[in-house]
Amino acid sequence: MSEKIKVGILGYGNLGRGAELAISQQPDMELVAVFSRRGSVETVDKNVKSLHIDDATDYVDKIDVMILCGGSATDLPEQTPAFARLFNTVDSYDTHALIPEYFESVNEVSKESGHVNIISVGWDPGLFSINRVMAEAVLQEGNTYTFWGKGLSQGHSDAVRRVEGVKAGVQYTLPSNEAMDEVRQGNNPELTKTSSHKRECYVVLEADADPKVVEKAIKTMPNYFDEYDTTVHFITEEELQRDHNKMPHGGFVIHSGKTGTDKNDQIIEYSLKLESNPEFTASVLVAYARAAYRLSKEGQSGAKTVYEVGPGYIHPKSPAELRKEYL
Amino acid sequence: MSEKIKVGILGYGNLGRGAELAISQQPDMELVAVFSRRGSVETVDKNVKSLHIDDATDYVDKIDVMILCGGSATDLPEQTPAFARLFNTVDSYDTHALIPEYFESVNEVSKESGHVNIISVGWDPGLFSINRVMAEAVLQEGNTYTFWGKGLSQGHSDAVRRVEGVKAGVQYTLPSNEAMDEVRQGNNPELTKTSSHKRECYVVLEADADPKVVEKAIKTMPNYFDEYDTTVHFITEEELQRDHNKMPHGGFVIHSGKTGTDKNDQIIEYSLKLESNPEFTASVLVAYARAAYRLSKEGQSGAKTVYEVGPGYIHPKSPAELRKEYL
Numbered sequence: 001m002s003e004k005i006k007v008g009i010l011g012y013g014n015l016g017r018g019a020e021l022a023i024s025q026q027p028d029m030e031l032v033a034v035f036s037r038r039g040s041v042e043t044v045d046k047n048v049k050s051l052h053i054d055d056a057t058d059y060v061d062k063i064d065v066m067i068l069c070g071g072s073a074t075d076l077p078e079q080t081p082a083f084a085r086l087f088n089t090v091d092s093y094d095t096h097a098l099i100p101e102y103f104e105s106v107n108e109v110s111k112e113s114g115h116v117n118i119i120s121v122g123w124d125p126g127l128f129s130i131n132r133v134m135a136e137a138v139l140q141e142g143n144t145y146t147f148w149g150k151g152l153s154q155g156h157s158d159a160v161r162r163v164e165g166v167k168a169g170v171q172y173t174l175p176s177n178e179a180m181d182e183v184r185q186g187n188n189p190e191l192t193k194t195s196s197h198k199r200e201c202y203v204v205l206e207a208d209a210d211p212k213v214v215e216k217a218i219k220t221m222p223n224y225f226d227e228y229d230t231t232v233h234f235i236t237e238e239e240l241q242r243d244h245n246k247m248p249h250g251g252f253v254i255h256s257g258k259t260g261t262d263k264n265d266q267i268i269e270y271s272l273k274l275e276s277n278p279e280f281t282a283s284v285l286v287a288y289a290r291a292a293y294r295l296s297k298e299g300q301s302g303a304k305t306v307y308e309v310g311p312g313y314i315h316p317k318s319p320a321e322l323r324k325e326y327l
Numbered sequence: 328m329s330e331k332i333k334v335g336i337l338g339y340g341n342l343g344r345g346a347e348l349a350i351s352q353q354p355d356m357e358l359v360a361v362f363s364r365r366g367s368v369e370t371v372d373k374n375v376k377s378l379h380i381d382d383a384t385d386y387v388d389k390i391d392v393m394i395l396c397g398g399s400a401t402d403l404p405e406q407t408p409a410f411a412r413l414f415n416t417v418d419s420y421d422t423h424a425l426i427p428e429y430f431e432s433v434n435e436v437s438k439e440s441g442h443v444n445i446i447s448v449g450w451d452p453g454l455f456s457i458n459r460v461m462a463e464a465v466l467q468e469g470n471t472y473t474f475w476g477k478g479l480s481q482g483h484s485d486a487v488r489r490v491e492g493v494k495a496g497v498q499y500t501l502p503s504n505e506a507m508d509e510v511r512q513g514n515n516p517e518l519t520k521t522s523s524h525k526r527e528c529y530v531v532l533e534a535d536a537d538p539k540v541v542e543k544a545i546k547t548m549p550n551y552f553d554e555y556d557t558t559v560h561f562i563t564e565e566e567l568q569r570d571h572n573k574m575p576h577g578g579f580v581i582h583s584g585k586t587g588t589d590k591n592d593q594i595i596e597y598s599l600k601l602e603s604n605p606e607f608t609a610s611v612l613v614a615y616a617r618a619a620y621r622l623s624k625e626g627q628s629g630a631k632t633v634y635e636v637g638p639g640y641i642h643p644k645s646p647a648e649l650r651k652e653y654l
Contacts, residue, residue, distance in 0.1 A: 018586070021586060022586065025467045044588065099650055103650055125654045127465075127595075129654045130638045132653050133639060133642045133653050134454070134614075134642070136642065137614040137643070138454075138641070140352045140353055140354070141352050246591070259348060259606040259610055260348045260603060260606045261348065261371065264603040264606055265600075265602045266599075266602060266603070266606070267599070267601075268454075268599055269596075269597070269600075270596070270598075271594075272593075272594070272595055273592075273596075274591075274593050275592045276586060276587060276589070276593070279593070280465075280593050283465045283466060283586055283593075287461075305639075306654075307654070308637040308639060308646065309637050310635040311633065311634050311638075312460060314460075314461060314464040315460045319634060320427065322632075326456055326460050326463075327423065327452045327633075
């Protein structure tokens with residue numbers, strides 16, 4: 001291994017922390033510094049340099065790729081175009097509907113600055129997006145289905161906790177097994193987000209609360225639960241802390257296609273079962289940081305998505321090694 | 328849609344036939360001609376031009392990509408370097424151990440002729456190879472497992488049919504469910520090809536044959552069956568024709584990794600369940616023919632594998648459309 005890829009992390013919430021951990025697992029990368037609006041933060045490895053975000057400009061020559069770990073609502077729309085002027089970057093921008101204009105705004109800067117800036121990296125958008133496109137490219141006659149879960153949903157957990165009588169609680173989204181089986185059998189069902197997912201709540205009650213009233217309030221909550229098959233479990237505070245302290249997530253992309261004169265069924269399925277959603281998303285970002293570095297070395301520039309990046313670019317080994325050992 | 332991509336097929340066995348069918352499903356491709364050593368062949372669509380392989384040289388300006396549908400043992404090692412002089416190509420070369428030297432021999436020609444020649448396309452090597460590399464790139468701490476089946480194995484079916492007393496029969500390779508469950512639970516078991524697969528035979532007996540003797544002869548056959556958990560089912564000729572007349576295959580790539588200080592389990596699983604193996608493999612080849620065409624248009628040349636090809640290149644839609652509709 002020659003010189004290591006020098007990586008920076010900008011933003012240090014769950015995702016930034018996951019990126020620090022993921023970089024430490026990669027053989028060809030070193031973490032130069034973590035930058036945060038809070039200034040110095042408590043990193044997992046105490047030896048990691050932790051600086052204020054304003055100091056990042058001093059690191060233009062010391063960092064090959066900056067991993068942007070801010071949120072999609074307000075951080076990234078501002079940070080990615082700003083830092084694309086200075087660095088190769090990867091980010092996890094995930095507001096699906098706004099991706100086209102986001103791409104354009106980043107690309108304008110990248111083309112000028114000559115950097116490679118890969119946007120919307122993670123698992124959805126990201127690995128799931130790749131699977132949707134590849135499956136459909138191969139099997140044009142067919143349908144692609146995405147199911148999410150089992151996953152902790154922050155928004156829905158917050159909604160549960162706002163119900164009167166609820167002391168604490170979490171909500172998981174689960175795919176409907178019946179719906180997935182229909183898809184796997186090649187039946188090409190018509191599914192909505194509502195008919196293909198279920199919701200499960202684990203609730204700790206306030207001392208004086210009536211479980212029947214709380215359960216009804218949750219199940220009938222408009223937008224959040226009323227249209228779903230929802231189950232409410234009442235548990236103790238100890239159980240909540242012991243069994244529900246992680247951020248699991250995952251999901252399935254299933255493409256059911258047909259080929260030939262016999263209309264043969266061909267099923268492609270991709271799934272993730274993640275015990276830590278932020279650590280996994282960060283791991284994907286870190287692998288794509290390698291691609292940003294390599295593409296930049298090749299003389300490329302501009303905003304990119306996972307669709308433009310050859311799979312070998314994200315792996316530490318060389319093309320010759322991959323051909324020999326993995327093909 | 329502007330002008331269609333002009334595609335040729337060289338070799339017309341099960342794979343070539345599958346390619347003809349797959350091209351007819353693609354919105355942006357047209358099949359110019361099928362070339363075969365046998366000269367004119369019976370194509371599915373009677374309007375398809377069918378020519379002798381020697382006529383291919385007349386089509387250098389009329390074909391954008393030639394899909395090479397010969398076998399890996401003798402056809403492709405000769406045909407791909409020869410036709411890489413004249414055309415952009417894709418092939419399904421699958422002798423895993425010899426891929427590095429095969430790549431070099433093709434690349435030498437491609438670089439000279441200026442064509443794009445994508446080798447070893449299909450599902451294994453191909454889509455499975457992509458999943459092995461991407462999963463490991465993201466989760467460096469972990470193990471990747473490949474399981475094959477349920478699949479009809481030509482070599483093992485032939486072996487069954489050579490047993491005395493067997494009139495007809497087929498053999499399927501199946502992954503062991505116990506082994507897959509171990510992997511999915513993140514237990515990182517030590518598996519061999521033998522301990523992770525089972526074999527199932529469906530046999531029609533000769534009138535005078537003793538089923539006990541035949542079953543024992545199959546189960547104890549060295550190299551083929553003796554080390555495997557093998558089941559033999561006796562069926563009638565009608566059942567064989569009715570229930571076992573397809574070429575199904577498929578398999579699983581499962582990567583079990585760990586992230587973070589808590590060693591969280593992260594499982595990535597990719598699977599294929601194919602009712603027709605040759606039609607699916609051909610469909611992958613056809614999608615990568617599009618990539619060969621586009622890369623060539625961009626001015627690239629050389630031998631490539633699926634590792635160098637961005638996923639978006641195989642889909643008919645434009646990068647902007649993919650960002651908007653699939654990311």
